[in-house]
Amino acid sequence: MSTPADTFVALSTxxxxxxLIIAGDALVxxxxxxxxxxxxxxxxxxxxxxxxxxxxxxLEEIRQGSRSPGETRTRLALVRSGLPQPALNHDVIVDxxxxxxxxxxxxxxxxxxxxxxxxxxxDPATFRKDLTRGEHLKHEDWWLVRATADDxxxxxxxxxxxxxxxxxxxxxxxxxxRFATLR
Numbered sequence: 696m697s698t699p700a701d702t703f704v705a706l707s708t709x710x711x712x713x714x715l716i717i718a719g720d721a722l723v724x725x726x727x728x729x730x731x732x733x734x735x736x737x738x739x740x741x742x743x744x745x746x747x748x749x750x751x752x753x754l755e756e757i758r759q760g761s762r763s764p765g766e767t768r769t770r771l772a773l774v775r776s777g778l779p780q781p782a783l784n785h786d787v788i789v790d791x792x793x794x795x796x797x798x799x800x801x802x803x804x805x806x807x808x809x810x811x812x813x814x815x816x817x818d819p820a821t822f823r824k825d826l827t828r829g830e831h832l833k834h835e836d837w838w839l840v841r842a843t844a845d846d847x848x849x850x851x852x853x854x855x856x857x858x859x860x861x862x863x864x865x866x867x868x869x870x871x872x873r874f875a876t877l878r
Contacts, residue, residue: 804865
């Protein structure tokens with residue numbers, strides 16, 4: 696039998712760096728099968744062996760809080776493009792009221808990012824829940840950006856520019872208040 700941390704280490708010769716980070720995020724996050732310290736100790740035992748450099752690089756980018764491979768890919772794309780580290784699975788709370796939990800967020804700029812896999816399109820309950828969440832966020836003057844696999848592939852530059860622009864506006868407190876008059 697192998698521990699989850701030792702399995703993570705063994706995968707280093709078979710997975711890309713991004714795939715290792717996704718696996719690490721899952722282990723320390725939604726699966727809860729290992730801690731970041733356990734992964735680090737397992738990597739430390741691998742010293743001098745094939746794949747250890749990739750493992751060390753992966754450890755630097757593994758974060759607790761991601762709940763899907765798409766969320767991890769989105770986070771990596773943003774950070775590797777020079778944007779700040781977003782909060783993962785962030786609870787949006789306004790006036791002590793829970794509004795929504797969003798995949799990634801820049802709370803100070805009121806920018807929320809949801810990674811939308813095909814499940815979000817094909818499952819009616821998930822689709823309705825996503826629409827309602829988006830409306831609740833808009834009502835509280837948050838921007839909601841929906842990301843898909845295309846945004847992380849051939850549309851990455853455009854996606855990152857869009858997020859960067861929203862952050863600049865949000866951080867400078869020039870935010871969308873179109874719903875303020877409806878309250």
